[in-house]
Amino acid sequence: MKPSTGEKVFQAFNYAFMxxxxxxxxxxxxxxxxxxxxxxxxxxxxxxFLLPVEFTMGTWEHVLRNEALWTSFGVTVFIAVVGTFxxxxxSLLTAYPLSRQEFLxxxxxxxxxxxxxxxNAPMIPYFLTVRELGLMNSIWVxxxxxxxxxxxxxxxxxxxMGIPSELDDASRxxxxxxxxxxxxxxxxxxxxxxxxxxLFYAVGYWNTFTQAVLFIRxxxxxxxxxxxxxxxxxxxxxxxxxxxxxxxxxxxxxxKAATILFATIPIVLVYPFLQKYFVKGSLLGSLKG
Amino acid sequence: MIFPGIxxxxxxxxxxxxxxxxxxxxxxxxxxxxxxxxVGLDNFQFIFSYRDFYVVLRNTAIIAxxxxxxxxxxxxxLALLFNEIRLMLVKRFxxxxxxxxxxxxxxxxxxxxxxxxxSQGIVNVIRGWFGYEPVLFMxxxxxxxxxxxxxxxxxxxxxxxxIYLAAIAGVNPNLYEAAVVDGANRxxxxxxxxxxxxxPTVVVLFLLDIGNFLExxxxxxxxxxxxxxxxxxxxxxxxxxxAGVLQGQYSVTTAIxxxxxxxxxxxxxxxxxxxxKTEQGLW
Numbered sequence: 151m152k153p154s155t156g157e158k159v160f161q162a163f164n165y166a167f168m169x170x171x172x173x174x175x176x177x178x179x180x181x182x183x184x185x186x187x188x189x190x191x192x193x194x195x196x197x198x199f200l201l202p203v204e205f206t207m208g209t210w211e212h213v214l215r216n217e218a219l220w221t222s223f224g225v226t227v228f229i230a231v232v233g234t235f236x237x238x239x240x241s242l243l244t245a246y247p248l249s250r251q252e253f254l255x256x257x258x259x260x261x262x263x264x265x266x267x268x269x270n271a272p273m274i275p276y277f278l279t280v281r282e283l284g285l286m287n288s289i290w291v292x293x294x295x296x297x298x299x300x301x302x303x304x305x306x307x308x309x310x311m312g313i314p315s316e317l318d319d320a321s322r323x324x325x326x327x328x329x330x331x332x333x334x335x336x337x338x339x340x341x342x343x344x345x346x347x348x349l350f351y352a353v354g355y356w357n358t359f360t361q362a363v364l365f366i367r368x369x370x371x372x373x374x375x376x377x378x379x380x381x382x383x384x385x386x387x388x389x390x391x392x393x394x395x396x397x398x399x400x401x402x403x404x405x406k407a408a409t410i411l412f413a414t415i416p417i418v419l420v421y422p423f424l425q426k427y428f429v430k431g432s433l434l435g436s437l438k439g
Numbered sequence: 440m441i442f443p444g445i446x447x448x449x450x451x452x453x454x455x456x457x458x459x460x461x462x463x464x465x466x467x468x469x470x471x472x473x474x475x476x477x478v479g480l481d482n483f484q485f486i487f488s489y490r491d492f493y494v495v496l497r498n499t500a501i502i503a504x505x506x507x508x509x510x511x512x513x514x515x516x517l518a519l520l521f522n523e524i525r526l527m528l529v530k531r532f533x534x535x536x537x538x539x540x541x542x543x544x545x546x547x548x549x550x551x552x553x554x555x556x557x558s559q560g561i562v563n564v565i566r567g568w569f570g571y572e573p574v575l576f577m578x579x580x581x582x583x584x585x586x587x588x589x590x591x592x593x594x595x596x597x598x599x600x601x602i603y604l605a606a607i608a609g610v611n612p613n614l615y616e617a618a619v620v621d622g623a624n625r626x627x628x629x630x631x632x633x634x635x636x637x638x639p640t641v642v643v644l645f646l647l648d649i650g651n652f653l654e655x656x657x658x659x660x661x662x663x664x665x666x667x668x669x670x671x672x673x674x675x676x677x678x679x680x681x682a683g684v685l686q687g688q689y690s691v692t693t694a695i696x697x698x699x700x701x702x703x704x705x706x707x708x709x710x711x712x713x714x715x716k717t718e719q720g721l722w
Contacts, residue, residue, distance in 0.1 A: 375544045
């Protein structure tokens with residue numbers, strides 16, 4: 151059947167709209183990139199779009215010399231690496247028994263866990279609980295209270311449910327205990343889902359913010375997003391020099407642009423390569439029996 | 440093996456849920472939960488007689504309503520438009536771009552929104568081409584809610600389509616062929632085949648959404664709010680944070696949080712009943 155005129159018009163409109171709309175998804179980041187390499191005068195004169203005007207490295211030199219920013223970078227890298235490892239480990243340990251038919255408490259425990267997805271822990275009792283545990287101002291507060299993401303745990307569980315129980319039987323006959331079965335049989339088989347979930351966790355840890363707002367007062371333990379937020383609120387602190395005394399090749403506009411990118415670039419760099427894993431994983435999260 | 444997992448859920452999910460009892464106490468941090476005096480519904484009486492509470496509740500409800508009306512259908516519509524793109528290469532490229540903002544934190548997105556809408560930002564530059572004066576969007580009360588809804592859509596719409604696209608992919612192609620034989624054009628096919636197959640997914644996601652109706656997400660609002668926009672943008676979560684975490688009014692703010700959850704659950708229950716009459720509900 152030949153497409154009617156109406157359909158052709160719609161198709162043309164749809165392509166135009168989608169391309170334009172998707173451009174808005176990256177345009178702000180590209181513009182910030184251009185601003186961060188532009189001279190302060192150009193940045194404040196509405197002339198910078200996608201290419202730097204009056205190219206200068208001054209802004210980045212200043213930002214990359216900022217020690218507080220690197221301290222926070224270190225905190226974020228630490229929680230992203232250690233946190234992701236621990237989260238994946240404990241999600242796996244929880245998901246495996248819940249994926250096995252012969253585990254009799256499977257259903258009630260699963261129900262108990264799903265309930266926590268609907269009834270979120272209220273902010274204040276949660277705050278008080280974590281504080282009572284002595285986690286206030288500890289870097290572990292950025293990891294432990296969010297150790298198991300229920301969605302991610304369910305993603306792993308859904309995948310493990312697809313692994314036939316005959317394999318468990320065989321490994322047990324060969325003398326493996328439960329841990330051996332999990333780490334020698336199931337883990338190698340579930341590499342793709344582990345990769346996906348690790349990425350979800352790593353992005354989550356990279357973007358950690360609310361936990362820090364609630365629990366960390368000590369600035370040396372601030373994660374990157376928290377530091378960025380403070381700098382966006384008071385860019386003078388980011389500049390750390392008196393802008394009125396002296397002639398600098400950066401200003402608060404270019405500094406803010408560079409700092410936003412500093413906190414984003416790792417994600418944007420890995421994103422194109424990992425995107426397909428994210429999409430697959432997000433669909434495994436749907437709940438099965 | 441499952442023990443650490445159970446311990447985790449007990450300590451970080453169930454203890455705080457039980458801890459909500461401090462809403463009916465005059466909780467003092469030094470006395471702890473066991474020795475603080477019980478005060479019944481005093482805290483609830485207090486919040487309902489407190490003017491600021493109504494301002495905050497009103498802000499929360501209005502933004503929640505806008506988010507539901509504009510934010511919820513956005514990914515459904517976008518998924519249908521994705522589905523009409525026939526060139527696979529274009530489709531994949533466009534999708535990749537749309538998913539990107541989901542992975543940025545609200546601090547970063549907040550920073551971007553402030554830059555884009557600043558007096559030198561791109562929006563005001565474009566206004567300038569048409570001879571309009573620049574507007575300070577982020578500092579003007581009447582734009583705040585629009586900005587919240589639009590930035591929420593910008594960040595989440597692409598990622599939100601994934602689950603709907605999966606539902607669309609599950610449609611039996613024979614249905615489309617039969618519809619073509621019967622003379623249905625693309626629009627009719629979408630209306631009578633694609634949409635009905637998506638409906639169960641839509642219902643489930645709607646119910647999950649409505650259960651958290653008043654929970655707008657602390658991160659987003661906190662990173663978009665300025666003192667100039669408190670009057671329209673201060674929501675339950677930001678208020679609870681300020682009055683509870685920063686000022687230590689634990690019992691009153693817990694009562695507010697409890698109120699919020701109860702509303703969410705009541706809505707979920709009501710809409711679930713409604714959904715069961717036509718489709719399948721959550722339970």
